[in-house]
């Protein structure tokens with residue numbers, strides 16, 4: 001049986017690459033544009049590409065992987081958030097699942113995508129970190145999550161008042177994106193390619209736990225918006241909460257953030273999940289205020305979404321609000337992230353576990 005993983009993926013081709021393939025198949029290059037018009041709407045099923053001649057459809061089906069992901073479940077929250085669970089379709093990979101979330105509001109539609117099945121890093125408060133690491137995603141599997149959400153919006157439009165399109169992408173789903181550097185960089189290139197989604201770097205945010213050398217290379221390759229999972233500004237506490245800190249500590253992270261090339265009027269976001277008695281004390285506030293560079297950074301305080309078996313509890317609303325006020329009083333921009341999709345457990349890794357629980 002042919003190993004389909006050796007075929008190119010329709011989800012990861014730009015116009016030039018597909019034109020070259022068309023020529024090798026003895027087909028006119030202009031057909032490539034027609035194919036990508038369908039693909040970019042989220043349609044990867046060749047049989048649905050209505051205006052394509054039969055020989056083109058046959059060549060696509062015979063030579064390309066056209067379905068890198070299979071939708072397993074979709075859940076809709078009352079606030080419009082949609083959460084998707086996908087099975088990988090690479091050979092021998094179909095038991096591996098990943099998840100993506102669409103977060104619509106009035107002015108934008110943001111898709112949160114995964115970069116790995118599970119995560120190699122073991123942040124103890126994070127649900128994905130407690131799950132088995134099952135491997136890196138390919139660039140096609142990363143970008144196909146956005147295609148699948150676009151397809152869903154075609155077939156199941158948003159309720160009135162919510163943005164009907166995908167306008168922003170955040171790499172904040174399962175996995176540490178910079179631990180899958182090559183595929184993630186390739187996926188960024190595709191998202192920004194003018195024959196693909198042609199997204200500006202200002203509409204893409206990559207969230208990392210702080211892999212310092214990779215952040216430097218990201219700044220050189222595709223300086224998209226950056227978010228850092230900080231969660232503590234005290235080295236010995238961060239060593240536990242975000243264990244990559246043992247390798248790249250706060251001082252090396254500080255220097256790297258100072259040097260990261262920011263787009264005009266953009267800030268680096270420091271993500272800080274509020275954990276009761278762990279990182280919400282007076283000394284934590286003091287350390288965080290000293291760490292932040294207010295000219296270039298802002299702090300996003302996140303309410304902890306607890307999950308079955310978690311050893312951590314979220315800080316109370318009063319504590320979160322007092323922490324935010326304390327930062328603001330020191331001239332630091334601080335926001336409390338609005339919780340979206342709580343009723344469908346829209347935090348990292350949770351839908352996947354729910355599915356495994358009923359399997």
Ligand code: SF4
Nearest residue numbers: 119121123126129175
């Ligand atoms: S917080 Fe991010 S880096 Fe840490 S275990 Fe979870 S997914 Fe991985």
